Amino acid sequence: MDFLARIWRHEESRAVVIQILVILAVFGSFGWLISNLVTNFAALNKNFGFDFLSQPAGYDINQTLVEYTNRSSHLRAAFVGLLNTFLVAVFGIILATIMGVILGIIRLSNNWLARNVTYWYIEFTRNVPILLHILLWHGIIINTLPRPKNAYNFGDISFLTNRGFYVPEPIAETGIAAVYLAVVAAIVFAVFFKRHAKKLQAETGRQLPVFGVNLAVLIAVPALAFVVSGSPVSFEYPVLKGFNFKGGMHLLPEFVALTFALAIYTAAFIAENVRAGILAIHKGQREAAEALGLRPGRVMSLVILPQARRVIIPPLTSQYLNLTKNSSLAIAIGYMDLVATLGGITLNQTGREIETMLLVMGMYLIISLSISMAMNWYNSSVKLVDR
Amino acid sequence: MKKILIAMAGLAGVVAATSANAGTLEDVRDRGHLNCVVNTGLTGFASPDDAGNWTGFDVEFCRAVAAAVLGDASKVEFVTATGKTRFTKLAAGEGEILSRNTTWTFSRDVDLAQTFIGVNYYDGQAFMVPAALGVSSASELDGASVCIQTGTTTELNLAEYFSSNGMSYEPVPIETNAEARESYLAGRCDVYTTDGSGLAATRATFDAPDAHVILPEIVSKEPLGPVVREGDDNWADIVSWTLKAMMAGEELGITSANAAQLGAQVNDNPEINRLLGVDPLQGAEQAGLSSDWALNILSQVGNYAESFERNLTPLGLSRGMNALARDGGLHYIPPIK
Numbered sequence: 001m002d003f004l005a006r007i008w009r010h011e012e013s014r015a016v017v018i019q020i021l022v023i024l025a026v027f028g029s030f031g032w033l034i035s036n037l038v039t040n041f042a043a044l045n046k047n048f049g050f051d052f053l054s055q056p057a058g059y060d061i062n063q064t065l066v067e068y069t070n071r072s073s074h075l076r077a078a079f080v081g082l083l084n085t086f087l088v089a090v091f092g093i094i095l096a097t098i099m100g101v102i103l104g105i106i107r108l109s110n111n112w113l114a115r116n117v118t119y120w121y122i123e124f125t126r127n128v129p130i131l132l133h134i135l136l137w138h139g140i141i142i143n144t145l146p147r148p149k150n151a152y153n154f155g156d157i158s159f160l161t162n163r164g165f166y167v168p169e170p171i172a173e174t175g176i177a178a179v180y181l182a183v184v185a186a187i188v189f190a191v192f193f194k195r196h197a198k199k200l201q202a203e204t205g206r207q208l209p210v211f212g213v214n215l216a217v218l219i220a221v222p223a224l225a226f227v228v229s230g231s232p233v234s235f236e237y238p239v240l241k242g243f244n245f246k247g248g249m250h251l252l253p254e255f256v257a258l259t260f261a262l263a264i265y266t267a268a269f270i271a272e273n274v275r276a277g278i279l280a281i282h283k284g285q286r287e288a289a290e291a292l293g294l295r296p297g298r299v300m301s302l303v304i305l306p307q308a309r310r311v312i313i314p315p316l317t318s319q320y321l322n323l324t325k326n327s328s329l330a331i332a333i334g335y336m337d338l339v340a341t342l343g344g345i346t347l348n349q350t351g352r353e354i355e356t357m358l359l360v361m362g363m364y365l366i367i368s369l370s371i372s373m374a375m376n377w378y379n380s381s382v383k384l385v386d387r
Numbered sequence: 388m389k390k391i392l393i394a395m396a397g398l399a400g401v402v403a404a405t406s407a408n409a410g411t412l413e414d415v416r417d418r419g420h421l422n423c424v425v426n427t428g429l430t431g432f433a434s435p436d437d438a439g440n441w442t443g444f445d446v447e448f449c450r451a452v453a454a455a456v457l458g459d460a461s462k463v464e465f466v467t468a469t470g471k472t473r474f475t476k477l478a479a480g481e482g483e484i485l486s487r488n489t490t491w492t493f494s495r496d497v498d499l500a501q502t503f504i505g506v507n508y509y510d511g512q513a514f515m516v517p518a519a520l521g522v523s524s525a526s527e528l529d530g531a532s533v534c535i536q537t538g539t540t541t542e543l544n545l546a547e548y549f550s551s552n553g554m555s556y557e558p559v560p561i562e563t564n565a566e567a568r569e570s571y572l573a574g575r576c577d578v579y580t581t582d583g584s585g586l587a588a589t590r591a592t593f594d595a596p597d598a599h600v601i602l603p604e605i606v607s608k609e610p611l612g613p614v615v616r617e618g619d620d621n622w623a624d625i626v627s628w629t630l631k632a633m634m635a636g637e638e639l640g641i642t643s644a645n646a647a648q649l650g651a652q653v654n655d656n657p658e659i660n661r662l663l664g665v666d667p668l669q670g671a672e673q674a675g676l677s678s679d680w681a682l683n684i685l686s687q688v689g690n691y692a693e694s695f696e697r698n699l700t701p702l703g704l705s706r707g708m709n710a711l712a713r714d715g716g717l718h719y720i721p722p723i724k
Contacts, residue, residue: 044478044500044616044617044618046499058542058547059543059558060556060558062557062558142570142573142575162573162574163532242530243530243531243532244530244531244532244557246530254559331537331560332561332566333561333566333570334534334537334559334560334570336560340560344471344537344560345560347471348471348537349542349543350498351474351494351498351499353475
């Protein structure tokens with residue numbers, strides 16, 4: 001007893017004791033939860049397992065980036081859903097970043113109107129729940145666009161309806177390899193030319209027209225290869241057959257509404273990050289750049305933004321993660337993402353709520369950690385280097 | 388995110404349900420009211436009226452069970468569930484009965500560890516289309532966009548029907564009836580599919596119900612019925628015989644209007660006497676039921692026909708398969724002996 005009291009009075013050993021107790025409590029409660037789960041599964045005659053993943057899913061999915069039929073397995077359905085989540089996340093992030101950066105810059109503009117319009121846009125957008133944005137955009141699309149019979153017709157090859165935007169689908173034929181090769185070659189050339197131009201400018205101060213030359217090469221070389229190899233691409237055009245357009249490619253209104261809603265919502269937050277990043281740069285930097293005779297656009301792109309990136313990127317990562325996780329609201333409008341397939345129909349058909357939810361959570365965790373890792377890597381590549 | 392929260396709630400509920408397996412009747416009596424899991428809102432089956440009182444065919448069944456075990460049809464609290472959360476909520480002990488137009492299937496009965504206690508409505512999946520489309524048969528739906536309320540047996544029936552008929556379709560699965568209804572009315576889909584009764588209920592809420600037709604094809608068997616958790620046979624018996632008592636009431640001509648009078652006199656028909664507690668019904672006491680259990684059901688809620696006519700007839704649903712066997716339907720009641 002005396003010994004215990006001595007340990008407790010001693011500050012350092014007391015700290016160790018408290019830490020041990022906390023760890024025991026944490027593990028104890030986890031253990032209790034898990035054993036409870038196991039007991040109750042047994043009491044309910046349910047068994048825990050992932051065998052159901054290999055059984056046929058039995059349902060159809062309206063947007064499949066990989067081969068899928070209703071005879072495919074639940075695992076395959078989950079994969080289709082995962083890819084659909086990815087698709088929304090990638091397009092949403094790209095769109096949100098572009099919009100966010102532009103809005104963030106305009107928000108600091110000297111133009112009173114532009115500044116205030118942006119201000120109100122940001123305040124309105126980020127203070128309305130994301131689910132309402134999604135429902136609003138979906139409602140607008142399906143209620144204002146015409147039905148397939150009265151589709152907006154773009155030269156008989158593309159059609160806009162409330163079932164989606166239909167465009168011709170390019171189909172590769174023999175000889176397409178030459179075009180692919182030309183594209184790769186053009187990209188390689190562009191990268192090297194840009195490096196060469198940078199080096200030349202650093203050494204001699206001479207500037208080459210990098211943008212113009214690269215653009216010309218990127219367009220002309222593949223186009224030339226295309227013509228020389230005898231136009232190895234044919235198109236499948238969408239045609240109205242019965243209820244819907246058949247053939248071609250089409251963008252689902254659910255995909256468009258979801259991506260757009262996520263992008264404009266997240267862009268409002270990103271704009272504020274960008275504004276904070278720009279304001280964090282000492283105004284002497286801008287004045288010095290202007291004193292060198294740089295035009296305002298170049299001041300921003302060459303001096304301010306590269307430095308502001310260090311402030312912008314950490315919170316930007318959070319916004320990317322938010323956007324990805326918010327995409328799980330897709331089911332509200334019927335976009336078949338991971339939550340709608342594995343966490344929705346599969347869950348309901350198999351009744352495995354614990355297993356499917358663990359899988360869904362695991363997959364979101366993997367996506368989020370990947371985004372985090374990529375952004376941390378980018379962050380460390382732009383942070384100040386101590387010399 | 389919402390789904391994850393629901394799953395967590397389910398997990399927590401499973402934890403809480405440790406001892407709720409046996410003795411359901413005692414739990415309900417101790418608590419003083421019955422908890423009943425119903426639809427979030429389906430006119431005719433379960434929906435709150437203007438005053439906030441729950442009404443509907445499934446709701447009245449819950450009231451009948453409350454009348455049988457508590458003697459008071461009003462002692463029910465309603466817990467709402469979507470198609471997806473209903474089994475989790477039942478398993479988690481949030482209700483003693485799941486009375487939510489739920490289809491009886493093998494895997495739900497066997498794999499999900501719950502007990503279907505009978506069929507209170509024989510239904511089947513059907514298709515609704517705008518009348519202006521000029522479609523008169525489901526076999527003309529090749530290539531159509533189909534709105535589905537997700538979380539049901541509907542997705543599988545749909546896939547099976549279209550592939551077995553060599554037709555293609557675009558599925559548009561939507562979480563709730565309200566959103567699916569919006570998409571259908573906006574023309575995002577050509578077709579709305581769910582159980583025939585659900586279609587009739589949804590159509591009744593449209594501004595112009597006549598502008599939509601329900602196609603004649605019934606593409607699935609959907610025997611709908613109440614569900615209880617597995618493991619308490621006595622409770623399952625009580626719930627099951629509540630349903631049978633309502634049907635027996637119709638068969639024997641006992642209504643909410645004459646039940647009290649018939650229960651206070653000795654009748655010529657011994658089955659009426661046993662059902663209403665005039666003569667003892669062997670086994671009722673062992674099951675924990677009072678002698679007036681069925682009298683309470685029939686006087687406070689009414690018989691099967693009354694409940695049907697109050698809730699489902701206004702939707703345009705006819706008795707059809709849901710008539711008693713003696714009238715050419717499928718409801719056949721074992722003897723009350």
